[in-house]
Each structure stands twice: as C-alpha cells, then as structure tokens.
Amino acid sequence: MVSRRRAGEEYYLSEQEFMEQKQFDDLVQWFGGYIQRYFSLDGDTYLNNNLHLKECHTHRVCGETRLLAKALKLDANDTRIAETVALLHDVGRFEQFKKYRTYKDSTSEDHSVIGLRIIRQERILEALDAHERHWIERAVDYHNKMALPAGLDEKTALFSKIIRDTDKLDIYYIAMENFRQYHENPCTFQLEIEFPDEPCCSPEILDAVEHGRLVDYRLLRTMNDVKLLELDWAYDIYFGATLRRIVELGYLKQIIAWLPDTKEVKRATQAVMRYVDNRINQPDT
Numbered sequence: 001m002v003s004r005r006r007a008g009e010e011y012y013l014s015e016q017e018f019m020e021q022k023q024f025d026d027l028v029q030w031f032g033g034y035i036q037r038y039f040s041l042d043g044d045t046y047l048n049n050n051l052h053l054k055e056c057h058t059h060r061v062c063g064e065t066r067l068l069a070k071a072l073k074l075d076a077n078d079t080r081i082a083e084t085v086a087l088l089h090d091v092g093r094f095e096q097f098k099k100y101r102t103y104k105d106s107t108s109e110d111h112s113v114i115g116l117r118i119i120r121q122e123r124i125l126e127a128l129d130a131h132e133r134h135w136i137e138r139a140v141d142y143h144n145k146m147a148l149p150a151g152l153d154e155k156t157a158l159f160s161k162i163i164r165d166t167d168k169l170d171i172y173y174i175a176m177e178n179f180r181q182y183h184e185n186p187c188t189f190q191l192e193i194e195f196p197d198e199p200c201c202s203p204e205i206l207d208a209v210e211h212g213r214l215v216d217y218r219l220l221r222t223m224n225d226v227k228l229l230e231l232d233w234a235y236d237i238y239f240g241a242t243l244r245r246i247v248e249l250g251y252l253k254q255i256i257a258w259l260p261d262t263k264e265v266k267r268a269t270q271a272v273m274r275y276v277d278n279r280i281n282q283p284d285t
C-alpha cells in the first residue's frame with residue numbers, strides 16, 4: 001500500500017491504482033492510430049489541414065502540460081494523468097470536423113461530449129482505476145466549459161485546472177501567430193478577419209480589463225478589442241506557473257505593443273500587468 005496526503009487527511013491507494021507508464025504509452029499509440037481514420041486519402045486538403053491543426057494543438061498542449069506538471073511538482077502518476085487529459089481533451093474534434101466541417105460547437109455538437117462518447121466506445125480507459133478514469137473524463141468534459149462547477153473533489157479540480165490553463169496557453173500561441181502574420185502583411189493574410197482593424201477600443205472592454213472582470217464576448221467590436229480580451233484572459237488563469245510561462249513567452253508584452261498608445265489603454269494594460277506581476281511572484285499552493 002502507498003500512502004498519500006490529501007487536504008490534511010491520509011488516504012491509501014493499492015499499487016494497481018496507479019496508471020503505469022506502459023498504459024500511458026499505449027494511449028499515445030492508440031491516439032496516433034485513431035486520428036488517422038479521419039484524414040482523407042483522396043485529396044480533401046481542407047479536411048486534412050484542419051485535422052492537422054488539431055493534431056499539432058494536442059501535441060503542444062501535451063508538452064505544456066508536462067512543463068506545468070513539473071512546475072507544480074506533481075508526482076509521476078499525476079503527471080501521466082494530466083498528460084492523458086491533454087492527449088484526449090480534443091479527441092472529439094476529429095469526428096466533429098469530419099461530420100460537420102466546422103469546429104463551432106454552437107452549430108454542431110459540444111466536442112467534449114463527442115470526446116467522452118469516443119473514450120467510452122473505444123474503451124480506452126477501462127484498464128485504469130475507477131478514480132483515475134473519473135478524473136480524466138471529468139477534466140475532458142470541463143476543459144471547454146465557461147467555468148468549473150463548484151464543489152469538485154481535489155483531484156478532479158487539479159486536472160481540470162491544468163487542462164484549462166494549458167489549452168489556453170496554446171490558444172495564446174495560435175492567436176499570437178495569427179496576429180504576427182496579419183501585422184507583417186495584412187494584404188496577404190489568409191484567415192478570416194472577424195473584427196475590423198480599426199484604431200479604437202470599446203470602453204466596456206477597456207473597463208473590464210482595467211478592473212479584472214471577465215470580458216463579455218458579445219461586446220467585441222474591433223481587432224483591438226480581441227487583443228484586449230487576450231490580455232484579460234490573464235485573470236482567468238489558475239496557476240502562477242502558467243502566468244510565468246505566458247510572461248516568459250512574451251505574449252502579454254507583444255499584445256500591449258500592438259495596442260494603440262492612449263491613456264485609456266495604458267490604464268487597462270498597467271492594471272493587468274500589476275495583477276500578473278503580483279501573481280507570478282506568489283508560490284503555487
């Protein structure tokens with residue numbers, strides 16, 4: 001028996017309740033084979049390019065999850081569980097895109113629900129301990145919800161927070177790449193531009209960023225609003241270690257450099273950076 005500490009109480013797991021490295025390696029192999037079923041062999045490049053984006057996203061989120069697990073000093077077992085969540089969090093995206101040709105959950109299906117269906121149909125977590133299966137499935141389910149439900153057990157909350165943070169890290173990565181390409185050459189930019197590149201920022205959004213409130217997406221009007229929204233995500237990050245990584249990658253500084261140099265923008269960006277500086281200097285508990 002192995003003893004572990006949870007919120008001040010001692011509890012015990014038998015050896016077979018630990019996910020083994022071999023079980024994790026088998027899941028990685030399963031994932032690689034599974035997604036191949038969705039790629040087109042007869043030249044549907046639109047489908048293949050979109051699926052490839054999600055395959056790359058998954059691998060980057062796995063990498064960020066390993067880094068975050070290390071920063072949080074998780075043990076080997078919890079690291080494997082966190083990485084399993086990362087590997088499976090978007091497993092529903094492949095079926096979603098092939099079936100509906102979109103990643104919009106609102107016009108197709110919630111991709112985490114599709115993912116949970118696949119996990120059960122394929123019986124890929126059956127060999128794991130029931131607690132571990134529960135933590136993984138719950139975290140996959142909660143990764144794309146507006147907020148985490150209240151009253152979660154410690155491990156479900158931990159793995160759910162990790163995937164929400166590392167998923168967001170990769171959303172930053174993709175958004176930064178898109179903005180960089182746009183700013184380098186707006187005329188050749190390939191992707192759809194959802195909001196006009198106008199010099200103004202919406203006052204309600206500036207106010208939300210300045211006062212640490214979450215931005216209501218319905219208020220977005222301009223490309224600058226989207227950049228402010230990305231700064232505002234900093235308030236929605238769970239771990240100081242994730243914020244340290246965002247700072248280390250230079251995302252916030254770069255977004256601020258792309259915003260107009262006005263006193264309203266300065267007030268909002270200084271507020272968010274004050275919050276970030278404060279958080280990154282506190283230890284993760």
Ligand SMILES: [Fe+2]
Nearest residue numbers: 089090143144
């Ligand atoms: Fe997702």
